[in-house]
Amino acid sequence: MRDELFNPDNTALLTRANPLAKLIAVVLVTFTLAASIDWVSASVALALELLLLPLAGMSLVALARRGWPLAVAIILGGWSTAIVAEDSGAILLNLGYVDITEGSLTAAVAITARSFAVALPGILLMVSTDPTDLADSLAQQAKLPHRFVLGTLAAMRLIGLMIEEWRTLGMARRARGVGSMGSPWARFKANLSQAFGLLVQSIRRASRLAVTMEARGFGGEHRTWARKATYAGMDVVVVLGGVLVAGAAMAAAMHLNTWNLVWG
Template sequence: MFNWFTPKRETWLFRVNPALKFIVFFAFLIITLVNQSVPFAISQAVLYGIVFYVFSGYSLKKLSILSIPLVISFLSTGLTMLLFGKGEAVLWQWGLFKISEESIQHALLLGSKSLSFGFVGFTFILTIQPVLFFYAMMQQFRLPSKYAYSFIAAFRLIPAVTEELQIRRNALKVRNIQFSKGIKGLYERLQSYTVPLFAQSIRRAQRIAVAMEAKQYQMGAARTYYYPTRYNGMDRVFLLVMIGSLCSAFLLSVYL
């Protein structure tokens, strides 16, 4: 599973400080979120598409597999908006379905936004190491170490959680548990999975916290880091390239 996420080549994006990369991407996606202009939304989607397909350093085969959910979300969000979106200038109507000029615009806006989010999200995940991301957040952006280490510890426990979920699923199957129908069955299902899972995870998390404190982990104390992270020249290049291309995407959308 994790071997799958090794790139074919390490592009320049891999050398950018992970925390800086996150902050820049996040800020850019807020622009995507609040933007209401259709041409700008489309030009942003194209820009982030280029970043994803050219600079993530993964083979075309893997990139096309990753594109499947993006296409699905583009179609499903776009289609809902196309058929049920509000609008006056009706082009086609059949029962509850109605396509109008406004709903086409809204569908394009929404579809492009979801593509932008997908491209940027995948580019970020594909080009960072989660642990180094948290170390960089502590060192470059002063995230308190208690949050960073809690996240790292909890993320390390994910395989244990998924394994327990699997065991629980098998155990219920072996005992041939039948759930009721409707909303009651939904609750029974939820309870039979969550209660053992949470009881175990809470005990485990509490033990880890006690162990860390026993080994003199102190919240808020000045500390050194096992993985030092810093800014380098690539960060300046990254900032310039991203801001430059967003500006040109904006200008293109205005003048085309």
């Protein structure tokens, strides 16, 4: 079955770029966004990242379909920030047990926008990059240890398999009448039991995979490569694109005097 998570569109521009160049661009943007907590830099970065979606062969609809669980988690995190953040300014909403003020709402917006802006580059990298190509670049060009690279490759390949196994376990349990009936609490406990079963199965699969890779000589000192990882002019543009997004976000925040270093 087709892997829905790692299924790059070969006609998209970012798909043809070097994976290491895309990773460098992601790191540049992420580091800039992690350096400051303000809503301006996060909003600017997020707007520019959304404009890059077509370059990865992705639309807003496809992004929502793939990333809605992450979006829900980010929004809940923003709401939690609004509740626990320090109160300042006028009271906008009184919930009885807590007040939502201008200061706490600003902090919540900043955290929510920043979380989306940090997550989106990773999604773009993931949907536009084949795991094997990324592993080749990390080993050949970044010179990372083979064992680390191959372990990362195996983990990325198993993510899609785990998603499919979760669906299979769910259908098998529903066929036995488990998890599809009862109160919300009963269904929650059934899903928790299913998650534990998937965890056990994943550990067993990882152990077998590790033994198999070790037996076949993965991680040895001398390796040959079926595909040579190289740089091209497009890769320079990709890195410069990361610099542009990070620089624009930082410049906008500094211009509006909202740049706020986390260690300042």
